[in-house]
Amino acid sequence: MATTTAQPESEAGGGFLQLLYQGGELLAAGNVAEAKDYLERALTIQPDNEKGKNLLGLTYFKLGLFERAGHLYETLVQENPADPTLRVNLGLVYLKSNELPRAIHEFATATELAPDHTKAHNYLGLALAQSGQYEKAREHFVLAGSDAMAEKMSQALAAGLGSASPSDGVAAMPVEQGASSFDAGANVGESGFPSAAAYEQLSDQAGGWEGEASFDGIDGHPAPLGEQAGFDDDGPTQPQYERSARPAPVTVFPSAAPIPQIASGPSEWIPSDYQAASAPPLPPPSARLADLAPSLRILGQAPIEPFEVRPDLVLISVRGELLTRLSGLIAYGGVLDFKPERKRFRGRLTDRSFGDGAEQMTRAKGNGILMLDPQKRMFLATDVGGESAYFREDVVFAFEEALAFENGRLPSDMTPDLDLVYLRGQGQVLLCPGGPLRSVEVTSVRPVTVPLENLVGWYGGLTPRIAILAFDENGKVIRAGVELSGDGFLLFSSPLS
8 A cells, every 4th residue: 555755845845835835924024134044945936936035035125135145146037038027126136236237228218118017117227317318217217107207307408408319228318416407416526416316306306107106216216005015116026926937928930931920929928927817815904805806807808809818818709619728727707608619620529629728729608708818828818810730739729610620640660759739720829939029931942851859730731741850869859849831831939947
């Protein structure tokens, strides 16, 4: 009879979670030094845990240990390069350390990833202003809704302060004492730039800050009440306890010939620091449910398209029928019925299931909206646009019922068969590739081979075959690929590092 041995609490994960929770509670209560001890102990158990690193980074920031905080947030950004809030956190560490070029880079990247991220625009404005780029700073204050700050930048430019567009992108003209209309002359630092106190004065007059802060803000900036347990203006922010990584943005490399819609449809990385659906782990004592609920709301209105890829979740709209997997489902609204879908060969349904376990494809019927947590996966919604295409079966996450489909198989004597899905007609498909999507043209005189793990699919008059890329010393296949010949386009992904 099999026996089991109890694991120590630290090995089973209970010790880690307890330390993480206690550290988070102490941090929320303002006991930062004590929180540091708990969180550092938690990371000795799970050193790669993102939630722990995020909390400890915030703790180091509050203690003024900016080098340590920067190291943690640099690691988090490398692991989640398309997470705008992590980049804002890292930018705040650089801003506090007076590393203006690096701060500007992180804030600017955050605004590119999330153009509506008002705090990223506001902090970018502050960093640009501190480097003397008042014109650019004013533009970002306008985007952030900080009208008072935008006006201060206009006054600084009118007074001849700074440079509107420094040649090196970050250099600033010295501020003459007494010349500033926002009293920078009384707060000029040794470098000739306005001191932190001057920018505290500016930011205090900026619009866009809401609520009361439960933590002391960086350089005096208050934090919005509804975001104290998420990303706030208090410097690097406290993570949700159920966050996951966010991958890099999708890049489609066009080939020499025009690429139809199927290769260039709208796309967006998911990730996911899923704050919208998760209640703050440590709500402040003063918070009321009536205040918290609106800030945590997911849906404002129903999506127009069947698939909407957001920075924090994926929405799938069902109006009649639609085929979709349910992995990552967190909730759905409306009246929906789900039935397992079977594979279809040569126009006929078979007794084989389309996908296995949690990745089973289902036929959703009714009217409603599915809300999915991306769970560190990239999603790409694209329109087939009347074309016909083959996709690797596990890459197809959902597609409209209007698209005709058949399942297929690319046989091989030396590797497992490759399962495929053939789609044709008018409609959209939601793909889940393993990384940024690429395309390359295949011609009759130039076949193309791609490793199996990188293959997404193809369209056009192409003929596939399994190609062996490498053997080990015993003759066992250790890497295989797919060779495509003919005329058409190959779709493949670059795996995440």
